Structure formats: structure tokens, C-alpha cells
Amino acid sequence: MRRQPRLLPAFLSIAMGLAITSAGWLVSAPPAHADGNEVEKIRVEITDNGFNNDPDFTIEVAQGAVVEITFVWAQTMDLDDEHVIVLKGYGVETDKITYFNKESTLKFIADKPGSFELTCDVDCEIHDVLRRGHLKVGAGGSAGSGGGSASALTKTALSLTPSAWSVTSGPVILTASLKDAEGAGVPKAEVRFFVEADFAGTKGLREVGIADTDSTGMAQVVFQPTTEGTQRVLARFEGVGLYAESEQSVEVEAVGDLPTYSIAPASLEALRARAPFVVAAAVLAVWTAYGFAVYQAIRIVRSGSARAAETGRKG
Amino acid sequence: MTTSSRSERLEETVFHPLRHTSRAWYVWAGFLAVVVVWGIFAYAVQLRRGLVETGMRNEVIWGFYITNFVFFIGISHAGTLISAILRVSQAEWRRPVTRMAEVITAVALMIGAIMPMVDLGRPDRIPNLILHGRLGSPVIWDLISITTYLTGSLIYLYLPMIPDLARCRDMFSGTAHRLRWKLYSVLSLGWQDTKEQRRRLERGIGVMMIVIIPVAVSVHTVVSWIFSMTMRSGWNSTIFGPYFVVGAIFSGTAGIITVMAIFRKLFHLEEYITEKQFRNLGLLLLALAAMYFYFTLSEYLTLAYKEEESEGALMRELMLGRYALAFWTFAIGGTIVPALLLALRPTRTIPGIVVASVLVNIGMWLKRFVIVVPSLGLPLMPADWAVYRPSWVEISITVAAFAGFALLFTLFAKLFPIISVWEVEEGWERETAGASPAESVPVPVPQVAGSGPRVPVMPARLATESLEVERDA
Numbered sequence: 001m002r003r004q005p006r007l008l009p010a011f012l013s014i015a016m017g018l019a020i021t022s023a024g025w026l027v028s029a030p031p032a033h034a035d036g037n038e039v040e041k042i043r044v045e046i047t048d049n050g051f052n053n054d055p056d057f058t059i060e061v062a063q064g065a066v067v068e069i070t071f072v073w074a075q076t077m078d079l080d081d082e083h084v085i086v087l088k089g090y091g092v093e094t095d096k097i098t099y100f101n102k103e104s105t106l107k108f109i110a111d112k113p114g115s116f117e118l119t120c121d122v123d124c125e126i127h128d129v130l131r132r133g134h135l136k137v138g139a140g141g142s143a144g145s146g147g148g149s150a151s152a153l154t155k156t157a158l159s160l161t162p163s164a165w166s167v168t169s170g171p172v173i174l175t176a177s178l179k180d181a182e183g184a185g186v187p188k189a190e191v192r193f194f195v196e197a198d199f200a201g202t203k204g205l206r207e208v209g210i211a212d213t214d215s216t217g218m219a220q221v222v223f224q225p226t227t228e229g230t231q232r233v234l235a236r237f238e239g240v241g242l243y244a245e246s247e248q249s250v251e252v253e254a255v256g257d258l259p260t261y262s263i264a265p266a267s268l269e270a271l272r273a274r275a276p277f278v279v280a281a282a283v284l285a286v287w288t289a290y291g292f293a294v295y296q297a298i299r300i301v302r303s304g305s306a307r308a309a310e311t312g313r314k315g
Numbered sequence: 316m317t318t319s320s321r322s323e324r325l326e327e328t329v330f331h332p333l334r335h336t337s338r339a340w341y342v343w344a345g346f347l348a349v350v351v352v353w354g355i356f357a358y359a360v361q362l363r364r365g366l367v368e369t370g371m372r373n374e375v376i377w378g379f380y381i382t383n384f385v386f387f388i389g390i391s392h393a394g395t396l397i398s399a400i401l402r403v404s405q406a407e408w409r410r411p412v413t414r415m416a417e418v419i420t421a422v423a424l425m426i427g428a429i430m431p432m433v434d435l436g437r438p439d440r441i442p443n444l445i446l447h448g449r450l451g452s453p454v455i456w457d458l459i460s461i462t463t464y465l466t467g468s469l470i471y472l473y474l475p476m477i478p479d480l481a482r483c484r485d486m487f488s489g490t491a492h493r494l495r496w497k498l499y500s501v502l503s504l505g506w507q508d509t510k511e512q513r514r515r516l517e518r519g520i521g522v523m524m525i526v527i528i529p530v531a532v533s534v535h536t537v538v539s540w541i542f543s544m545t546m547r548s549g550w551n552s553t554i555f556g557p558y559f560v561v562g563a564i565f566s567g568t569a570g571i572i573t574v575m576a577i578f579r580k581l582f583h584l585e586e587y588i589t590e591k592q593f594r595n596l597g598l599l600l601l602a603l604a605a606m607y608f609y610f611t612l613s614e615y616l617t618l619a620y621k622e623e624e625s626e627g628a629l630m631r632e633l634m635l636g637r638y639a640l641a642f643w644t645f646a647i648g649g650t651i652v653p654a655l656l657l658a659l660r661p662t663r664t665i666p667g668i669v670v671a672s673v674l675v676n677i678g679m680w681l682k683r684f685v686i687v688v689p690s691l692g693l694p695l696m697p698a699d700w701a702v703y704r705p706s707w708v709e710i711s712i713t714v715a716a717f718a719g720f721a722l723l724f725t726l727f728a729k730l731f732p733i734i735s736v737w738e739v740e741e742g743w744e745r746e747t748a749g750a751s752p753a754e755s756v757p758v759p760v761p762q763v764a765g766s767g768p769r770v771p772v773m774p775a776r777l778a779t780e781s782l783e784v785e786r787d788a
Contacts (some may be wrong), residue, residue: 276450279459286463291528293470296519300477301504303511 017310023136044098045074046083050129057133059118061110066242067135073102078125087135089116092241093188096122108241113139153244155181158191160235162223162246168256171224174208176235178217180243185217189237193221197233205234225254288305322740325587326514329732330486332582336494340729347722354715357708358433366436368708374701375691379709380434383716385683386566387427388461388538389559390676393567394420394468397596399524408595410742410786411587414735416571417472417577422723423570424465426716431457432711453540455667464534471523473502478737481506495730542686548625549618549690562679565603569653569675572596574724576669578733587734590665594716597668600675601657608650629693632700638689641681649678 021202040061044051051057061067071085079099086093087106094104094166120126120134139180156178163173180188190212209221225231230250239245332340361368371378397416401409432438448455484499484506506512539559552558572593579588618626619634633642653671656662668698692701705713727733 272451279450279456283459283463286467286526286530289468289522290470293474293519293523293526296515296522297474297477297504299515300506300512303509303515 032042042067042069043072044069045072046085046126047074047129048077048126050126051133055129055132057118058136059134060136060138063110063113063137063139065110066107067110068105068107070103070105071097072100073097075126076188077098081125082122083124083130085118085130087116087118089114090241091190093121106241110135110137113137153239154242156186156239156243156246157181158235158237158246158248160233160250162233162250162252164252166253166255169258171222172176172252174221174233174235176211176213176219176237176248178213178219178237178246185213185215185238186243187213187215187217189213189217189219189240189243191219192236192238193223194234194236195223195225196234197227208233213294223252224258225252226258228254228256228258230254259300267279320734321743325736325739326482328583328586329503329734329736330483332728333483333732334486336640336729340725344722344725344729347718347725350718351715351722354712354718357715358713361433361436361708361712362575363443368706370704370706370709372703375688375703377434377687377748378703379684379705379713380430382538382680382687383713384427384430384434385538385559385687386533386680387423387430387720388714389563389566389679389683390570391420391427391567392466392531392535392560392563393421393423393571394418394471395527396564396567397571398471399527399531402520402524403528406595407742407745408591410738411734412571412575412592412596413475413585414472414650414733415574417468417475418724418727418733419567419570419574420468421465421472422720422727424461424468425723426720428461428465430716443678453537453544456537457541460534460537464530467523467527467530471520471527474519474523475738476731477503477506478508479732481508481733482736483732491596498730511659523764532560532748535560542690546621547690547720548629548693549686552614554610554614558614561603561606561610562682565600565607566676566679568596568600568603569672569679572672573676574670576665576672577594582733584727584734587739593668594663595682597657597663597671600668600672604650604654604657604675608654611646611650621738624692632689632693633685637700638685645681645685648674649681650675653678656686664691684687690786 042059042061044057044059045053047053047054059069069087071083075081082096082098084093084096085104085106087108089112090108092106092108094106095101097104114137116135116137117131118135120130124130157180159177159179161177162174163177176191176193178189178191180186190210192210193208195208197204197206199206208223211219211221213219219235223233231254232249232250233252234247236247237243237245334617338571369378394417397409398420402413432441435441444455448458480499480503484496484503487496487499490496536556536559539555539615543555545551575588575592575596579585615630617632619630621627622630632638636680653674656671656674658666688703692703694700
């Protein structure tokens with residue numbers, strides 16, 4: 001007989017073994033991010049007793065991990081309550097979570113090590129138990145904090161458009177549009193606006209204003225030029241969550257009768273309100289001292305009268 | 316000479332004007348009264364016809380009246396400096412001049428406080444300052460600080476007078492001057508120089524001499540703020556507070572030297588107000604002249620260097636224009652010449668010091684004029700400089716103000732001892748105790764509890780009398 005029939009079971013065994021191993025590997029491997037980083041998916045319930053029924057709730061993740069935390073409404077009381085969960089230090093926050101909008105997800109790269117507060121940002125009914133959550137990012141995670149996380153970020157593009165390219169005296173509206181790599185607007189992103197300024201001979205950026213993007217990724221500030229000539233205006237998004245930073249600058253021509261400054265100086269009203277009390281206290285202190293001196297004079301009369309009466313009695 | 320005989324002579328000299336009134340006094344007081352009445356008449360004219368009778372118009376809204384106001388508030392600092400500061404620092408030579416200094420303060424404040432009321436034109440609106448005044452206004456600050464200072468100065472003048480008033484009471488007891496005896500009896504508060512009374516008096520003076528110093532500084536600072544809180548060229552300055560305070564002490568010191576010289580001559584006080592008082596106050600005046608010169612240089616040099624449009628115009632008008640005479644008379648005649656007279660040994664004599672102080676007083680009045688008027692005359696719109704020429708009404712009221720100052724002083728000196736007798740005697744006692752302790756009578760030196768400054772003590776003579784009364788009792 002030929003040996004061929006014996007090879008088949010062996011081949012099948014090897015093939016099956018490989019298939020089982022591959023399947024096992026496939027099954028056991030964590031879900032990977034599109035760029036090759038690990039995505040740590042965490043599901044957290046918002047219950048009457050806090051996050052996952054734990055008032056001192058803590059999540060631990062490795063530094064560099066791409067983290068996706070989904071908060072899910074699980075409250076049984078106060079059904080008209082609402083929550084916006086923020087992760088302090090990372091600048092990310094959920095959409096409003098309510099009985100009707102039960103889920104919202106935070107997605108970010110845990111690139112900063114340390115302990116960060118996870119808290120509800122609105123004055124909800126269970127606020128006491130929703131302000132004690134923490135995210136602990138352990139140093140030295142598998143992905144690292146350098147290139148790995150950077151490669152995981154979604155690229156953004158910021159475009160800046162002024163309402164007018166040439167300003168005569170009034171203000172100009174600066175509109176920034178922040179979009180992700182797929183051209184979708186990035187909402188709730190903080191955009192800062194600057195103008196190049198001269199600080200006693202040194203060039204630098206003077207902040208004009210800060211605005212958050214709306215649901216379409218648009219943010220606006222009003223800018224009042226104060227010096228004549230070409231002004232370089234810059235909008236900057238410093239990156240948040242999975243979104244990478246981006247910026248753009250444009251030039252605006254300012255001519256005509258410009259106001260001296262656009263940012264009003266800080267009000268001294270608080271000091272002014274207190275000043276009369278301080279002055280009144282000082283004046284009162286002085287008059288009290290006068291009163292003391294006059295009182296001494298009155299006592300001179302009394303002691304003189306007492307002395308005279310005593311002398312009279314003895315006489 | 317024994318302390319007792321010195322005291323008797325001191326009493327005789329100081330109390331003599333209280334007992335005897337010469338024809339010359341009546342003539343002098345009458346003359347001053349006539350000038351004051353003339354001033355009142357001028358004010359009546361102003362009141363009837365309005366401020367149009369003055370040289371003040373829409374642009375120059377402050378003239379002689381506010382110049383006088385700043386001047387009188389300035390010299391009122393004499394009392395604080397001579398009396399309070401020297402008392403706190405235990406300068407022994409102060410004793411014969413403290414009373415005069417305190418009177419200058421009280422009288423100058425009374426005259427000075429009247430000036431803004433005269434300037435108002437409509438005195439019926441004065442209650443509006445209190446009824447509708449805003450705490451944010453420097454005018455209200457001025458009202459509060461001057462009222463506080465005047466009250467404090469009167470208390471501070473009165474308290475150290477009590478032992479001397481008791482002597483006046485005793486002196487006029489059983490004489491035909493019943494009314495005056497009654498006055499002294501009431502004002503002396505039944506002073507019998509008991510331990511308790513001494514303790515009370517020391518406490519009162521001790522508190523007042525400390526409190527009155529910051530109050531005095533605050534008053535002239537607030538006066539300066541009336542100017543410097545505005546955006547006007549020449550007034551818009553950050554150093555006006557200390558500048559005015561130094562100027563006030565400068566003119567106040569000159570004022571006390573002038574008054575000292577007059578009373579020394581008229582009341583024959585040469586034995587008590589000696590060259591020492593003039594020399595020390597003269598050196599103080601020299602130091603203040605240097606400080607005031609420094610402030611003036613700092614103020615005007617920065618204005619002239621920057622020569623900002625309106626300030627440059629103001630500087631040209633002050634240095635070379637229509638106010639140049641007043642400005643340079645102040646700068647040279649009121650600061651540099653007095654400083655030279657005081658600095659050079661041959662001229663640092665009593666006449667030299669008195670001449671220097673009179674020059675300082677004239678110079679400082681002119682200085683206040685060149686602060687007040689030119690800044691208001693400076694046009695704020697395209698227009699010519701506003702001209703201010705004081706009218707006969709303003710000149711009359713100004714002369715009457717000075718006459719009123721002199722008249723109040725004259726009346727005070729007629730009714731009350733112009734030298735603090737008990738304080739001078741106390742100084743002698745201390746001097747004697749320090750020179751030969753074995754020979755001197757031990758003087759109890761009461762102290763205020765705590766570690767604060769030493770306060771004046773009663774003379775041994777009063778203390779001895781007190782003991783005698785106790786023995787008799």
C-alpha cells in the first residue's frame with residue numbers, strides 16, 4: 001500500500017491544530033486600534049450609588065492606551081436627572097446623559113500618567129457620589145507615551161476666516177472651523193485665538209479670546225484690532241481626546257481710527273465696594289481715641305469733685 | 316537761682332498780658348477787627364451779587380480762596396510737628412513753644428476751613444455736602460479729615476492747658492474779673508493736681524499726641540488728592556501726597572518761627588524762648604527746605620523732560636509766561652534764599668532765621684497759587700489761556716482771613732497763657748534733677764502703663780501744693 005492515506009490525517013491534524021491555535025489567538029487578542037494601538041473599552045454604569053455602584057470608583061489603565069469609556073444610564077430614581085461626565089486633566093467630556101439619552105462615550109489616549117478626577121459637571125441629584133471617581137494612568141504602559149500615542153491620534157484641520165480682511169475701525173469676527181481627518185466637524189473643542197503683538201520690542205502672541213466649537217466644529221470670537229497695519233491672527237486647537245493639535249493663521253489689515261485697547265481693564269469694583277468700610281473703620285478708630293481723651297478729661301472733673309466733697313466733709 | 320523764684324518770674328511774665336491790657340493792644344485788636352469786618356462786608360457783596368464779583372470764571376474756578384485754604388491747612392501742621400512729634404521724641408527744648416504751635420493749628424484750621432465755604436458762593440448749599448455727598452468724592456474725604464483734625468487739634472490744645480487754666484482760676488479768684496474767673500473755673504475742670512487727675516491728664520495727652528500725627532498727615536494728603544485725583548495737567552501727579560505733607564510741615568515750621576518771634580518780642584519772653592528754639596527750628600526748616608526743593612525738582616523736572624503737549628504748555632507758562640514771577644519768587648525767594656540764610660553760620664541768627672521763615676511763608680503762599688490757578692487756566696479745548704485776576708472782593712477776604720488769624724491769636728493770648736507754664740517748669744525740674752540729683756527735690760515721674768513713650772508730668776511745685784492740700788485736709 002502506498003503511504004499517502006497516512007499523510008492525510010497528519011495533515012488534517014496539523015491544519016486543525018493551526019486553525020485552533022489561530023482561532024484561539026484571534027479570540028484571545030484584545031481589540032486593536034486602527035493604528036495598531038490597544039483600545040481599552042470600559043463600560044461604566046451611572047447608578048444611584050455612583051459609578052458602577054461604587055462611590056469611590058477608580059479605573060486603572062496603562063499609559064499610552066487608547067481608552068474608550070462608555071457611561072450608561074442605570075439610575076432607578078430621579079429619572080429626570082442629567083449628567084455630563086468630565087475627565088479633569090484630559091479636557092474631555094461626555095454628551096448629556098439622561099433617561100432618554102442613555103449612553104455617551106469618552107475616547108482619548110491616556111498619555112499623561114497620574115490620577116485624574118472623573119466627575120459629573122452638572123448639579124445632578126446624585127452629585128455627591130458622582131464626584132469621587134478617578135482614572136489612574138500607570139506609567140510605562142505597553143504603548144508608551146511617545147510615538148505610539150501620537151500615531152493613534154486623529155489628525156485635525158483648523159481653518160480660520162475673518163469676517164473682513166480689511167478693518168477700518170470696528171471689530172472683526174474670527175471664525176475657526178475644526179474638522180477631523182474624515183472632514184467631520186469636531187465638537188466641544190477649545191480653540192484659542194491670538195494676535196501677534198509687540199511687547200516693548202519683543203514679538204509674542206497676545207490672546208484675543210477662547211471659544212468652544214459647536215456641534216459642527218465652528219468657534220467664533222470678536223477681535224478688535226488696536227494697532228494700525230497688518231495683523232497676523234492665529235487660531236489654535238491644542239488637541240483633546242483622540243484629536244491631534246492644529247492651527248492656522250491669517251493676516252488682517254487694520255486701518256483708520258482704532259480704539260486704544262480692546263480688552264477692558266479688570267474692574268476695581270470689588271475694592272471700591274470695600275473701601276468705604278475701611279475708611280469708616282479708620283475714622284471711627286480716631287474718634288474713639290478722641291472719645292478716650294475726652295473721657296479722661298471728664299474723669300478729671302469727677303475726681304476733682306470727689307476730692308472737693310471729701311475735703312468738705314473732713315472740714 | 317532757685318526753681319521757685321524762676322517759676323514766680325515765669326508766671327509773672329506769662330500771666331502779665333492776662334492781667335494788664337495796654338492801649339496798644341486795643342489799637343491792634345481794633346485794627347484787626349476792622350479788617351475782618353471789611354472782609355465780612357466784601358463777602359456780603361459776593362453773597363448778594365454772586366461769584367461774578369470775584370475773578371473766577373468758567374475756566375479758573377478756584378483762585379485766592381482755595382490758595383488760602385491750602386496755605387492755612389498747611390501751616391496748621393505746625394502744631395502737630397512742634398507739639399506732638401517733639402513731645403513723642405521728648406525734645407526738651409520744645410516746652411516753651413508747644414502752646415503757640417497748638418494754637419496755630421487750631422486757628423489756622425478754623426480760618427482754612429472757612430475758605431471752601433466762601434469759595435462755594437452759595438453757602439446754603441453746604442448741607443448738600445453732607446446730605447448728598449458721595450463717599451467716592453475727595454471733597455467729602457476733605458470734609459471728614461478736616462473736621463476730624465480740627466476736633467483733635469482742639470482737644471490736643473485744650474488738655475495740656477488744664478493745669479495752667481487752674482492757675483488762672485486761682486489767680487483771678489476774688490478779683491473783680493468774675494466772668495473770667497468763671498471761664499477759667501469751668502475750663503480747668505476742677506483741677507486740683509491730685510494723683511488721679513494727673514494720671515488722667517497724662518493718659519489723655521498721651522493718646523492725643525500719638526493719634527494726632529497720622530490724622531495731620533492724612534489731612535494734607537487728602538487736600539493734595541483734591542488736585543491729584545483729577546486728570547488736569549500739573550495736578551495729575553502721584554507724589555502730590557508726600558509733596559503736600561512736606562510743604563505743609565515746611566510752611567508750618569516757618570509759621571511757628573514767625574509767631575514765636577512776634578510773641579517773644581511783644582511779651583518779653585526772651586528768657587524762655589531763647590536762641591536754642593530758633594536755632595533748632597531753623598535747622599529743621601533747613602532740612603525741610605532741602606526736602607521740599609527735592610520734591611519740587613522731581614515734580615517739575617519730570618514734567619519738563621517729557622513735555623507732553625499740555626504739560627509742556629503749562630511748564631512754559633510757569634517758567635517763562637505770566638506765572639513766571641510768582642513761580643520764581645517761590646523757587647528762589649521761598650526756598651533757595653531761606654535755605655542759604657539758614658545754612659550759613661553768619662546768617663543763622665534769630666533775625667536771619669525769622670527773615671527766612673517769613674520768606675518761606677510768602678513763598679509757600681505763592682507756591683499754592685501757582686499750583687491752583689495755572690492748571691485751571693490751561694485750555695482743554697482749542698482756546699486761549701483763561702485769565703484770572705483777583706477782584707477787590709477776593710483780595711479783601713484774603714486780607715481779612717490773615718487778619719482773622721492774627722485776631723484769634725491775639726484774643727487767645729489775651730485770655731490764656733501763651734506758654735505752657737507747667738511744662739516749662741517740669742523741664743526745669745528735670746534739668747535740676749539731672750544736673751545735681753543730691754540737691755534737687757525728688758519729683759515723682761508718673762508714667763503711662765506699658766512701654767509707650769513717656770508723657771509729660773506735673774511740675775514739682777504743683778505736686779508739692781497737692782501734698783500740702785492733702786496735709787491740710
